[in-house]
Amino acid sequence: MTDLLRVEALCAGYGQARVLDGISFAMKPGESLALLGRNGVGKSTLIRSLMGLTKRHSGSVFFGGADLSAASPTRRARAGLGWAPQERAMFPSLTVEEHLTTTARPGPWTLEKIYEVFPRLRERRLNMGDQLSGGEQQMVAIARALTTNPRLLLLDEPMEGLAPIIVQELAAVIGRLIREGGMAAIVVEQHARLALSMTERAMVLDRGRVVHESSSESLLRDSETLGRLVAVAA
Amino acid sequence: MTSVIGVLFDGLAYGSLLFLVAVGLSITMGLMNFINLAHGAFAMIGGYFSVWLTQKTGLPFLATLPFAFFGAGLAGLAAERLLFQRLYKASHLDQVLFTVGFVFSSIAAAHYFFGAGQQFVSTPGFLQGQLRVAGVDLGKYRLFLIAVVILLTIALHLMFAKTRFGAQVRASVDNQDAAAGLGVNVGLVFSLCFALGSGLAGLGGALGVEVLGLDPTFPLKYMVYFLLVVVVGGAGSLRGPLIAALILGVFDVAGKYFIPQAGAFIIYVLMIALLLAFPSGLGGRRA
Numbered sequence: 001m002t003d004l005l006r007v008e009a010l011c012a013g014y015g016q017a018r019v020l021d022g023i024s025f026a027m028k029p030g031e032s033l034a035l036l037g038r039n040g041v042g043k044s045t046l047i048r049s050l051m052g053l054t055k056r057h058s059g060s061v062f063f064g065g066a067d068l069s070a071a072s073p074t075r076r077a078r079a080g081l082g083w084a085p086q087e088r089a090m091f092p093s094l095t096v097e098e099h100l101t102t103t104a105r106p107g108p109w110t111l112e113k114i115y116e117v118f119p120r121l122r123e124r125r126l127n128m129g130d131q132l133s134g135g136e137q138q139m140v141a142i143a144r145a146l147t148t149n150p151r152l153l154l155l156d157e158p159m160e161g162l163a164p165i166i167v168q169e170l171a172a173v174i175g176r177l178i179r180e181g182g183m184a185a186i187v188v189e190q191h192a193r194l195a196l197s198m199t200e201r202a203m204v205l206d207r208g209r210v211v212h213e214s215s216s217e218s219l220l221r222d223s224e225t226l227g228r229l230v231a232v233a234a
Numbered sequence: 235m236t237s238v239i240g241v242l243f244d245g246l247a248y249g250s251l252l253f254l255v256a257v258g259l260s261i262t263m264g265l266m267n268f269i270n271l272a273h274g275a276f277a278m279i280g281g282y283f284s285v286w287l288t289q290k291t292g293l294p295f296l297a298t299l300p301f302a303f304f305g306a307g308l309a310g311l312a313a314e315r316l317l318f319q320r321l322y323k324a325s326h327l328d329q330v331l332f333t334v335g336f337v338f339s340s341i342a343a344a345h346y347f348f349g350a351g352q353q354f355v356s357t358p359g360f361l362q363g364q365l366r367v368a369g370v371d372l373g374k375y376r377l378f379l380i381a382v383v384i385l386l387t388i389a390l391h392l393m394f395a396k397t398r399f400g401a402q403v404r405a406s407v408d409n410q411d412a413a414a415g416l417g418v419n420v421g422l423v424f425s426l427c428f429a430l431g432s433g434l435a436g437l438g439g440a441l442g443v444e445v446l447g448l449d450p451t452f453p454l455k456y457m458v459y460f461l462l463v464v465v466v467g468g469a470g471s472l473r474g475p476l477i478a479a480l481i482l483g484v485f486d487v488a489g490k491y492f493i494p495q496a497g498a499f500i501i502y503v504l505m506i507a508l509l510l511a512f513p514s515g516l517g518g519r520r521a
Contacts, residue, residue: 051415077417089412093404102401103416129408148417 002065004029004184005050005152010059012049018057019045021208029151032178032185034195034216036230037205043188044086046205047156050186051083052076064151078105082150082183084141086157090129096136097125099144107149108182114143117173135166142174146181153177153185159194167191174198192230196220204229239370241488247376249483250383251445253476255438255456256463257390258310258431264407264470265424268318269326272333273435273460274453275340276313280306280436281448282344285353295355299440306436311429318428319421337453344450353448355440375444382441386434391472403427407470462501466508468515477516481508 003026013019019042027033035043048054050061052073060069068076077083091099100111100121115122118139124132132140138158145153158174159167175198178185189195196202196216204212204219212219212229219226259273280302287298317336321329361378364371394400405413406420414420439448446456462482467475482501489500508516 053411053415073411073414074417074419074421077415083412083415085412085415089409091405091408091412093408094401098401098404102398102405103413103418105417144416 003027003062004031004064006060006062007050008060008062010046010049010061011057012054012059013045013057015055019054019208020049022059023205023208023210024059025203025210025213027152027184027186030182030184031201032187032199034192034199034202035186035188035205036192036195036202037211038230039190041205042208043205044156045208047083047086047154047186047188050076050154051081077103077148080149080151082145082148082153084138084145084153084155084158086160086188088134088137088141090132090137090140092128092130094129095125096121096127096129096132096140099129099140100147103144104147105149109146109149111147114147117177118143135162135170138162138170139173142177146177151183153181153183155185155187157188157190159189159191167194171198192226193220237491240372241491242484243370243372244376245484245487246480247373247379247483248445248487249480250380251438251442252459252463252483253479254383254386255435255442256460256479257472257475258428258434259460260464260467260469260471260475261403261427261431262424263464265403265427266322268322269329270318270333271330271457271461272313272336272340272453273431274456275337276306276310276432277435277439277442277456278340278344278448278450278452279309279439280433281439281443281452282348282353283436284440285348285355285443285448288355295357299437302440303433303437306439307429307433309436310432311425313432314425314428319425337457340453341450344452348450350450353443355443357444379441379445386437387472387476394472399423399426462505466505466512466516468512468517471515471517474515474517478508 005027007026008024010020010023011018023046035046037043045054049056052071056069060067062068063076063079063081066079068079094102097111100114120136121139121143124136129140142155142158155174159170162170171194174187178198185199187195187199196219199216202214202216202219203210206229212225255274255277259270262268262270283305284295284298284302287293287301288295321332357375361375363374365374365377394403402413402418402423406418406423410420439452459482463475463479466482467478481504485504486498486501489496493500
């Protein structure tokens with residue numbers, strides 16, 4: 001099967017600063033990848049670079065067979081990259097329901113389907129984007145990405161700053177999305193074990209480079225390697 | 235007492251007109267953080283277009299208003315796509331210098347084509363004269379002006395609050411990166427907003443020939459007023475600039491009527507006081 005996403009020797013960062021130092025990897029349609037590493041190694045920069053929101057110094061990004069290396073964020077989103085940003089990036093002037101309709105594109109993820117998966121968002125549908133709890137904001141960010149009906153879902157630290165009980169609840173939903181949603185997914189997570197438990201493959205970054213690639217299952221069993229590569233909190 | 239009501243009424247009509255011209259500036263400044271001092275030039279284009287049409291084609295004044303709107307809107311779209319778009323990532327000083335240059339070019343162009351004199355339009359008979367309401371004489375044209383601005387404000391509000399395009403504008407104002415990263419074509423949204431804002435300014439310029447006057451110095455003469463509306467009202471919202479424009483209109487007219495020796499001084503003091511009290515503008519939240 002051809003690759004859905006292929007990143008080749010990508011060097012990128014902000015202005016002159018180079019955060020990513022030659023990243024290469026590929027993903028097949030429907031595949032799920034845990035993107036791990038300590039704070040500040042370039043995980044979120046990689047996600048933002050896939051979205052075209054960083055300065056690319058060299059290297060290429062191919063998605064669905066097309067070269068998107070120099071494409072605008074808008075074009076990347078429309079090509080099928082579904083982005084749930086770190087810090088959630090709510091729109092304070094939009095209601096929850098507007099978050100789910102304003103950038104929606106046709107596909108299986110309709111508003112009705114979203115409300116089935118996230119019943120809480122139906123109750124909150126008239127709240128504004130800044131009148132939500134952290135967990136609800138995270139649900140909106142994920143649901144908003146789903147309504148674009150992406151081929152690749154990018155979840156950038158979906159559990160960040162959430163209470164443990166909310167983390168469990170959300171992890172169950174995300175796990176189900178990844179297994180049954182039919183779309184590929186990249187999950188950036190500080191909770192390494194959680195991310196590994198819901199994905200097929202794992203990739204660990206350090207100082208802007210890929211330092212480890214394996215199946216999620218084998219990394220999950222290899223506590224020593226995991227502890228060496230990632231600060232393991234959970 | 236009647237003079238107070240009369241002044242209040244004239245001030246509201248004047249403020250409505252200021253709002254109509256300046257609202258586009260508020261939207262575009264909020265969206266792209268682009269300092270556009272040339273906004274008044276598009277109001278002037280609308281005004282001259284309307285005057286020119288009545289003189290050349292004999293169209294009645296009211297019939298030229300849609301042309302003033304679309305003409306100024308198209309001029310705004312062209313200017314944004316060809317010129318202003320290149321300056322979004324430039325420093326504010328560059329933007330100020332460029333748009334001031336645009337203002338002087340537009341003044342020179344207006345002077346070349348239409349001369350230095352004041353322009354006049356003939357309003358239809360049913361909009362001339364006064365209407366006596368509860369013992370107070372109200373200018374019919376000013377009533378018409380207020381009614382037009384009320385209707386347009388409602389239409390604008392509905393467009394921003396209820397349509398998908400409106401939601402895309404709000405999302406782009408809130409968080410440009412996130413909106414773009416979710417597939418909103420922020421550049422196109424901005425071009426359309428710029429065109430709409432320029433069109434409304436052009437309509438305001440045409441409607442205002444009777445109230446504000448029209449000569450080549452128009453964009454410079456009223457620049458401060460439009461900027462005050464946006465700065466005091468808060469960029470990127472509708473309600474803030476509306477309130478600011480009405481306050482500005484009423485106090486400017488009242489000041490010039492009751493304390494003519496103070497002239498425009500009153501409004502500057504008022505605007506400084508308002509800015510001290512509401513540093514981020516009356517609009518509070520953006521959009």
